Amino acid sequence: MNYEPLRELFIAELQDLYSAEQQITHCLPRIIKAAHDTRLKQALQQHHDESALHVARLSKILKRMNETPNEKTCDGVHVLLHEVEERVRDGGDAEVMDAGLIAAMQRVEHYEIAAYSSARTYAEHLDESDSARFLSETLDEEMRADVRLSQLSRRVRVTRRAA
């Protein structure tokens, strides 16, 4: 693979992720407020703090590459967060709303997992081993956040009203 075009792709992916993380960090406080279950709130708060760290790591990697974040919006995460906000607006039964929030947030995590996984591979191809290590750390945190959300979704108990 040619170095320069791959480097350009790598930078574009990092800038896209930077926008994604900014949007997530901005949106999460509203989602945390809307969630009902205490453990869900805690999991989302923990991931909010991690997401701030993800922004900082991306800044560091871009700086190492003598690049800066650009103004481009990550459309993928924009749409996925819009769906999370829809779950908030829909309201309704507390446990069902939490289940909807979890499903919508997991879509965001899966987007990030795919993007960070590719970015790490590009960093390895480009011999940017420090960047690859930073991206691995973030990727691990994204995967752990996804597992926590899966565990929380399995805790939901269904009660049937007597006819």
Ligand SMILES: [Fe+2]
């Ligand atoms: Fe993240």
Ligand SMILES: [Fe+2]
């Ligand atoms: Fe995330």
